[in-house]
Amino acid sequence: MAEQKLISFARGAPSLDIIATDELAQCAERALRADPAGAFGYGTAVGYPPLREWIAERQSVQVEQVVTTNGSMQADAFLFELMVDPGDVVVVEAPTYDRTLLSLQKLGAQVLAIPLESDGIDVEALAAALEEGLRPKLAHVIPNFQNPAGYTLSLDKRRRLLELAEQYDFVIFEDDPYVELRFEGERLPTMLSMDRADKVVYASSFSKTVCPGIRVGYLVGPEPVIAAVVKIATETYISPSMVSQAIVTEFCRSGAIEQSVETVKNALRERRDALAAALKRELPEAKFVEPDGGYFMWVELPEGSDVDVLFENARDRGLVFVKGTDFLIEGGQNTLRIAYSGVTPAEIDEGVSRLAEAYRGVADAAA
Numbered sequence: 001m002a003e004q005k006l007i008s009f010a011r012g013a014p015s016l017d018i019i020a021t022d023e024l025a026q027c028a029e030r031a032l033r034a035d036p037a038g039a040f041g042y043g044t045a046v047g048y049p050p051l052r053e054w055i056a057e058r059q060s061v062q063v064e065q066v067v068t069t070n071g072s073m074q075a076d077a078f079l080f081e082l083m084v085d086p087g088d089v090v091v092v093e094a095p096t097y098d099r100t101l102l103s104l105q106k107l108g109a110q111v112l113a114i115p116l117e118s119d120g121i122d123v124e125a126l127a128a129a130l131e132e133g134l135r136p137k138l139a140h141v142i143p144n145f146q147n148p149a150g151y152t153l154s155l156d157k158r159r160r161l162l163e164l165a166e167q168y169d170f171v172i173f174e175d176d177p178y179v180e181l182r183f184e185g186e187r188l189p190t191m192l193s194m195d196r197a198d199k200v201v202y203a204s205s206f207s208k209t210v211c212p213g214i215r216v217g218y219l220v221g222p223e224p225v226i227a228a229v230v231k232i233a234t235e236t237y238i239s240p241s242m243v244s245q246a247i248v249t250e251f252c253r254s255g256a257i258e259q260s261v262e263t264v265k266n267a268l269r270e271r272r273d274a275l276a277a278a279l280k281r282e283l284p285e286a287k288f289v290e291p292d293g294g295y296f297m298w299v300e301l302p303e304g305s306d307v308d309v310l311f312e313n314a315r316d317r318g319l320v321f322v323k324g325t326d327f328l329i330e331g332g333q334n335t336l337r338i339a340y341s342g343v344t345p346a347e348i349d350e351g352v353s354r355l356a357e358a359y360r361g362v363a364d365a366a367a
């Protein structure tokens, strides 16, 4: 077979054409010239103070409730280091972000995966487990355009989760890097903004609104939690990258971020539409819920489909994706995650053709 250009439905990353490269270069020039002392010095573990202030204002919290980090992955790692001891019960969604699963397993947490529905985590299944005596320290939830499923937690479920967190005294870790990428429907309030009992620690990121290579993320939460995270951060790396954070600050303050978010959302809507149409056309066996934002679509193939074999078959045809099993502790052999963030509509069409061909190959071999 002739060599084909690889198409990746695997990477949860934007394609370069939707990154505001010129504006970023200009913001870098302005930021580094305007504040060389702040940008080129070590700074401290709280992060670049003007960025901390910008985030605090946006989130309507005190500056002391914010810490900025090298990507939100680093924020997650600090929070887990602070809160999770071996044997602690941590609730996650099933499926959930594979790196979260790996981090928690590495720390020796007892991970309890609660099924994810198309309107978010099954809160009544969680309530039942709590009634039966489950005592988690933490519940990790990705509320908007979830990774990997693309689903969004409904307002009622947000309220119910907060109620449960208060009643059973656990922390909700609201991991929200995709919140700004809603291209359809109405924005829902964060659990952070609804929290009256200091039960929420919130993480977000500039990876999806500015660019991933800048590596800037943050945590917002109760002051004592943030102070404890700052201590861990100091001991870990003295401070995050001030150069990156100075550039992000200029990108935010100049308004370039709003334009960037518009560009990204328009491209994502178009890519989501192309993906849904191609799947309906070429692989009608595939079941999926069209996401209202974000990067990902979760695809379920008929019961009994073997995505391990499909993966190999697709790779031979120059297409990669992530198997659903990577996001689950058990089950999901008939599922996969398609990231449409890094591929053009034409690549999506070609990629889905390859996927459908690979699927027919598996089905024919099994017949």
Ligand SMILES: Cc1ncc(COP(=O)(O)O)c(C=O)c1O
Binding pocket: 012, 070, 071, 072, 073, 074, 097, 142, 147, 175, 177, 204, 205, 206, 207, 212, 216, 217
């Ligand atoms: C749910 C979730 N949390 C955290 C991250 C990490 O993002 P960052 O680039 O800010 O480290 C990602 C990235 O894909 C993600 O999907």
